[in-house]
Amino acid sequence: MGYERKGIAAMHGYVPGKQPVSPDVIKLNTNENPYPPSPAVMQAIHAVPPEALRKYPSPAADGFRSTAAKLHGVTMENVVATNGGDELLRMAIATFVEPGQPIGTIEPSYSLYPVLAEAHGSRVFHLDLEEDFSVPEGAAAKMNEAGVNLLFIVCPHAPSGQLTSVPQLAAIARDFKGVVLVDEAYVDFVDPALAHDAVELVREHDNVLLLRTLSKGYSLAGLRFGYGLGAASLIEPMLWKTRDSYNVDALAQAAATAALEDRAYSVDTWKRVRAERVRLREALMELGFRVHPSQSNFLLAHVPAGARARAMRDGLETQGLLVRYFDAPRIDDALRITVGTPEQNDKLLAALRVILAAV
Numbered sequence: 001m002g003y004e005r006k007g008i009a010a011m012h013g014y015v016p017g018k019q020p021v022s023p024d025v026i027k028l029n030t031n032e033n034p035y036p037p038s039p040a041v042m043q044a045i046h047a048v049p050p051e052a053l054r055k056y057p058s059p060a061a062d063g064f065r066s067t068a069a070k071l072h073g074v075t076m077e078n079v080v081a082t083n084g085g086d087e088l089l090r091m092a093i094a095t096f097v098e099p100g101q102p103i104g105t106i107e108p109s110y111s112l113y114p115v116l117a118e119a120h121g122s123r124v125f126h127l128d129l130e131e132d133f134s135v136p137e138g139a140a141a142k143m144n145e146a147g148v149n150l151l152f153i154v155c156p157h158a159p160s161g162q163l164t165s166v167p168q169l170a171a172i173a174r175d176f177k178g179v180v181l182v183d184e185a186y187v188d189f190v191d192p193a194l195a196h197d198a199v200e201l202v203r204e205h206d207n208v209l210l211l212r213t214l215s216k217g218y219s220l221a222g223l224r225f226g227y228g229l230g231a232a233s234l235i236e237p238m239l240w241k242t243r244d245s246y247n248v249d250a251l252a253q254a255a256a257t258a259a260l261e262d263r264a265y266s267v268d269t270w271k272r273v274r275a276e277r278v279r280l281r282e283a284l285m286e287l288g289f290r291v292h293p294s295q296s297n298f299l300l301a302h303v304p305a306g307a308r309a310r311a312m313r314d315g316l317e318t319q320g321l322l323v324r325y326f327d328a329p330r331i332d333d334a335l336r337i338t339v340g341t342p343e344q345n346d347k348l349l350a351a352l353r354v355i356l357a358a359v
């Protein structure tokens with residue numbers, strides 16, 4: 001036994017996807033954008049003067065918050081900048097969940113939620129998604145009954161990619177008595193034809209907190225930058241109480257602001273990812289996979305009859321292709337595959353054809 005609290009000693013940590021050192025490995029396992037970040041991001045980092053590193057940065061990242069507020073048609077008071085979207089999850093728990101009070105999830109879902117709950121000394125109260133992975137009717141009422149004050153909903157859903165509509169989210173926000181954190185880590189990849197915009201919920205409901213990240217859409221997973229959008233009353237305690245004193249550094253603030261200002265560059269990468277999402281899904285279905293319709297930059301593909309998902313993941317890895325496998329109920333017969341560049345996707349499909357021919 002070490003010196004840590006009992007709850008920490010007993011918990012299992014988060015298991016991240018592999019990050020191999022070799023640049024030859026094709027990484028379709030952690031949902032990074034396959035295209036590089038905007039050149040404006042690198043210019044902004046180079047342009048940071050030494051003086052900006054000698055001094056402390058803007059504590060609440062005011063420049064970034066102002067840019068994000070303009071982008072979303074809200075005010076700075078509706079925005080909190082965080083060290084990756086994951087920090088917003090931790091801050092929301094610290095702000096809205098009494099230690100010991102349950103945290104609500106709808107499973108399967110992001111595997112970090114239960115880890116953060118445990119670290120807080122809370123358990124997870126979970127409901128199951130419907131057969132088709134949609135959010136069940138009456139979820140809010142059941143969460144209320146269980147005494148949940150913070151409910152996590154991933155939209156588009158991970159790991160299936162399925163979208164919950166804004167009216168559905170609004171109904172949950174109306175019926176739920178606590179805070180609904182809508183984890184929009186992948187929202188940038190939603191087809192614009194669907195006109196999906198959850199920011200309107202922030203204006204109409206004081207209990208909706210949206211999570212955004214620059215990790216996926218803006219090709220900046222290494223930067224660690226995300227933000228929360230919510231009513232000023234929801235954001236205020238996170239901004240001035242539970243946030244680390246200088247939670248986002250000067251370089252990251254400059255880079256993240258430049259990324260949003262040159263959003264047009266990233267919009268083009270989203271379009272390319274969407275085109276490949278359609279092509280890759282069709283090709284996988286032709287190979288016999290059952291693939292959920294996805295509005296994110298990954299596909300959840302249930303392997304064909306007779307094949308084993310875990311073995312297939314291992315077989316791909318020996319060929320230098322990484323995909324994600326989850327040993328969890330309802331998804332342990334599936335691979336979660338990040339949509340890559342056309343060349344990367346072709347290599348994946350060729351490797352899968354070889355593996356399936358041997359099954």
Ligand SMILES: *Cc1c(COP(=O)(O)O)cnc(C)c1O
Binds near residue numbers: 085086183213
């Ligand atoms: C990637 C991801 C996040 C946030 O990741 P950060 O890199 O910390 O911004 C949040 N939720 C889900 C479901 C994700 O996949």
